Amino acid sequence: MKRTNLTNLAMAGILAVSINLTMAEDAGQKGLERGVHKSVFGKTSDGAVVDEYTLVNSSGAVAKIITYGGIVRELHVPDAEGNLGDVVLGFDSLEKYLAGHPYFGAIVGRYANRIAKGEFTLDGEKYELATNDGPNHLHGGIKGFDKVVWDAAPVESDAGPALKLSYLSKDGEEGYPGNLEVTVVYTLTDDNALRIEYEAETDKATPVNLTNHSYFNLDGEGAILDHIIMLAADFYTPVDATLIPTGEIVSVKGTIMDFTEPKAIGSRIEQLDNEPQGYDHNYVLRGGGGELAPAARVEGPDSGRVMEVYTTEPGIQFYTGNFLDGALEGKGGTVYEQYAAFCLETDHFPDSVHVPHFPSVILRPGEVYTQTTEYRFSTAK
Ligand code: GLA
Secondary structure (H helix, E strand, O other), rough: OHHHHHOOOOOOOOHHHHHHHOOOOOOOOOOOOOOEEEEEEEOOOOOEEEEEEEEEEEOOEEEOOOOOOOOOEEEEEEOOOOOEEEEOOOOOHHHHHHHOOOOOOOOOEEEEEEEEEEEEOOOEEEOOOOOOOOOOEEEOOOOOOHEOOOEEEEEEEOOEEEEEEEEEOOOHHHHHOOOOOEEEEEEEOOOEEEEEEEHHHHHHOOOOOOEEOEOOOOOOOOOOOEEEEEEEEEEEEOEOOOOOEEEEEHHHHHHHOOOOOEEOOOOOHHHHHOOOOOEEEEEEEEOOOOOEEEEEEEEEOOOOOOEEEOOOOOOOEEEEOOOOOOOOEEEHHOOOOOOOOOOEEOOOOOOOHHHHOOOOOOEEEOOOEEEEEEEEEEEOO
């Protein structure tokens, strides 16, 4: 009797595996059912275990998220012919992430983007942060939210498999004031959106600006210069040579910054006069922040994959992988050359702590910081 039950169970297992094989058949995705699956990804140098959570939705799309940096390590979505393919840059091993990288897939905080000279004054008190980007503070400092190990637990959601990450950023960490409790929920919705919901609370006033730094290539490889992009932004914030906003809010109309109509990313990139050349600018979103509103639409010409970005944030940093230079070897041995991917970091404007007319980035005790961004995937007909 016992034996028969076991045999039946084993048979059922084999059946389940073969059904799932057709659901998610690109490399490494075999045999996973809808839901959240956990495995060990590696250990940091001080012995902390880093887990990887694999989210599989009902259409077979897959997101792999590691607890180190809350990094989206793989994201497999269908092309126009229904073939799944990985659309984000990243590495095969934890060692490569630990060795240093330009924020591939990571949660960025406590303050995404730059703070001029790494200092600010809040409520009459002066705070000093690390200057880790020339004269400025970038992406939370030397050990930002991209380099810490987050607590993780799957959460129930009708929308799709979901993972909740939590981290307590202690008072004084990287120079910032206040204990900041942060949660980030990643949901891979059954209709192929990666939804990211951030929340934070503090016990002392502090700047907060969180984002995700995924590098996308909708065709999976090659340069993204022929991807077609539209940004729902009529204005942008010009920067100085160190990428700090001048404080101006300038119309894009008729300039090489204008993506209000769909255009190839590379159509005018050679006219930019920055070094290394490329887009690395904050656009002022038409939605204005607060409500979930359209921010961008990008199409990969070879795959037909389309990504639409919706966000509650007022800004989006459009970055074209200008600093990639072929030095990093990513997943499957792919060498990441300049323009191998683009980033659409939804957040508040850079250096807002110094520009009173930019939307405020200050969180006070009793308030709840929230931000929601959705990367919605579909295909062009
Ligand atoms: C952001 C910045 C860029 C660069 C990348 C990481 O997008 O705006 O200047 O620092 O992160 O390399």
